[in-house]
Amino acid sequence: MGVPRSALEPLDDAIRSAAIDTSRKAQRAIDVRERLRLRLEAEIAFVSWERATENWGTPPLIAVRTAMARDVAAAERATRHRQTH
Numbered sequence: 001m002g003v004p005r006s007a008l009e010p011l012d013d014a015i016r017s018a019a020i021d022t023s024r025k026a027q028r029a030i031d032v033r034e035r036l037r038l039r040l041e042a043e044i045a046f047v048s049w050e051r052a053t054e055n056w057g058t059p060p061l062i063a064v065r066t067a068m069a070r071d072v073a074a075a076e077r078a079t080r081h082r083q084t085h
Contacts, residue, residue: 012053016060019045023064032078036071039064 026038
């Protein structure tokens, strides 16, 4: 982006904290679509954090993406169930 790494360092913790907070909110969400929406927000924040820190493929991002895959599967099952009943 043309921004020196040192200029982003103060934001590293804030970005990561926001991602973790959003991920935790998603875990508490009952509605699968809301969980997925929150996890998408968390994914964006984790990717931003990884870019800022040049720390790629971190466990929190992998966990969010894995959970997102489960959410998508649950939403698809629910849709199929509604269509057959």
